[in-house]
Amino acid sequence: MLQERLLRFLSICVLLGIIVFSGLNQQFHIQRKNGSLTAVEPRNSSGGSSSDCGPIPRTLHYTFSSEHAYSNYKEFVSDCLALNPDWQVYLWRDADAERLIKDHYPDFAAKFASYRGDLQKSDAIRYAVLHRFGGVYLDMDVKCLQPLFPRLKSYAAFVDRERWEQSINLFGMPLLMMNSAMGSAPGHPFFKYVLEKLKNMHGHIPLWTTGPKALTGIYYNWLSSQQAKQASAVKVLPSQVFSGSVDQSNPGLWSPCKKYPPEFGSRTPSETERHKLAAELSGFDIDRPDTHRGRDLRRMACASLALTNWRHSLHDNRTVGLHMYLHLGYGFGASRRGPKFNLLTSFPRIKLYSTAAGNTTAPC
Known part of the structure; x- marks a missing residue:
């Protein structure tokens, strides 16, 4: 009789264990990599709706068409890596971007393929990378002046802001968000929201369709969305943090x-x-x-x-980096491009997407 009861009890325990594991497996995709299991992303592709996002991981992202970048960027990348020695660093080339979109954002693949130039693709992939993996994205012409943490550590998501004098004189806008410096906890729904809204942006001018003007408009829509009410706040950084200088090469400024x-x-x-x-x-x-x-x-x-004598940069104790506005990706900046160098051989710390899988942390 006692043995019968014990067997029943053990059967119930096993059944409960199966149910619990099944529930967990429904919540997370489980991936085996190098012999270890890693929770990659919740099945809810919106990135979740919890107001408790995890911390921004110590992962720095760059984008370029290939591993061969202009030498103008070398000093800036070197400074950022030196100031953040314990961070993982990833380069997202065109091939990596296409693979990431195909693997994890197939509903965005047609839009991504429709972009004619490198600039639109470079804009779009940074939103996907931050949603998928989290971390900090920087343009290669951002010069780091101090470590990214602890200054940026407390935010669940953040975006850069152009100096107001520049956004007023160039665009008549008191607030223009910059996608040259952004950060996020993995899975923050804002960056998934950006990708969804980009599908409805038509045309081939990066500023309006994938870049700062598009991002600013999407952010204002986000504020009134249901997702924003359930998610951790997106911090718009003071311009002094990354964009304390102005674009002296643009005559529209003066x-x-x-x-x-x-x-x-x-x-x-x-x-x-x-x-x-x-x-x-x-x-x-x-x-x-x-x-x-x-x-x-x-x-x-x-x-x-x-x-501020026009050329003065607004630096203070909040300043983490300085956007240099090199504009080498545009045709008008071609004459300023230096010879190319190999990012991967110059900076062995830099990894590619093929090694990025499984490096996510708990999503929002």
């Missing part, structure tokens, strides 16, 4: 200032002129629309640029 008094376009305003400029800006805050009433925002931008 040409609007010609219609204002000379001090607004001066690279070296006198003390009297500086007092006038400061008076113009008194009480003004680009992030407070109530201070914009009755003001010409381009006039404010020109006054602010003149006060």
Whole structure:
């Protein structure tokens, strides 16, 4: 009788164990790599809706068409790797990007294939990489000035922001988000949301279809979405963190200032002129629309640029890196391109997607 009860008890335990394991296997894909099992991603491809995202992993991502990049970038990549010695570093080439999209974002594959230029593909893959693996993405022309952590460690997701003077003078926008520096915990739904919205962006101009203007519009839509209400916040970084400088190569930055008094376009305003400029800006805050009433925002931008002598970068204790605006990927930047070098042989720490599988951490 006792043996019969014991057998029944053991049978129930085994059955419960099977049920629990089956439930876990439904929640996670299990992948065997190098003899170990790794939870890769929840079956819910939206990336989850929990408000508790895990930490951003110590993984740095770069993109380029191949492992042969312009030598202009070598110093910047070297600085970032040296300041973050315990980080994994991945390079996403065109072939790697296509494979990642095919493997894990097949519903985006047709849109990705429709992109004509490298710039659109480079924009799109960074959103997929951050959603899938998490970490920090940087353009290769971002010069690191201090380690990425601890400054960026507390965020579940973040995006860079252009200096307001530049976004006002070039685009008439008080806020323009930059995809030159972004970060995320694995599976944060914002970056999956970006990919979904990119499907509806038509045309072949990167700025509008995959780049900063597209990202900014998608972010504002995200704020009112159901996903945003359930997810950890996306932090828009102050421009001083990565984009404290301005793009001196773009004449659109200073040409609007010609219609204002000379001090607004001066690279070296006198003390009297500086007092006038400061008076113009008194009480003004680009992030407070109530201070914009009755003001010409381009006039404010020109006054602010003149006060910083135009070429001055806004560095402070928040500054992690500096976006250098080399624009080597554009046709107009071709004359500035240096000879190419091999990223993989110059920096053996850099890995490719073939070794990235299984390196994810717990998703949102």
